[in-house]
Amino acid sequence: MRLNDARPKEGSKHRRRRIGRGISAGQGAxxxxxxxGQKSRSGRGTRPGFEGGQMPLYRRVPKLKHFPLVNSKVFTVVNVKKLADLPAGTEVNLASLMKAGIVTAxxxxxxILGDGEISVALTVQAAAFTQSAKAKIEEAGGxxxxxA
Structure with a gap:
């Protein structure tokens, strides 16, 4: 048997502490x-997160830098260099890219992002383009x- 195996006897109950019932009770005065002070009075002290009137952490936190956007837009991103291998005149959209194996999910x-170079004229249908990607596609004649 180990110390952490010690358990009270089945059906036993622990007596409730009676606070403020005289010094003989052990918790008098x-x-x-x-x-x-506030924490010695009857009733509840302060609610969780209360900081004595200072703006609490849970309210001041999102104002600070480096917090992720709550409803951020998630895109399937493809760089222009991946489109360079496609034949000229191809209509590029999400379905055609998945069929070609350029996009897997x-x-x-x-x-469409602007990393890389493109030399073939393509008709690209996408929800969004970066400025550099749009410039490179249109420069190549696409x-x-x-x-939407």
């Missing part, structure tokens, strides 16, 4: 609550259509 609407 101020009843273990110290002397005066649908993580939301399609967004067109960009924003699909």
């Amino acid at each position: 101020s009843g273990g609550f110290g002397m005066r 649908n993580d939301g609407p399609l967004k 067109s960009c259509e924003v699909v």
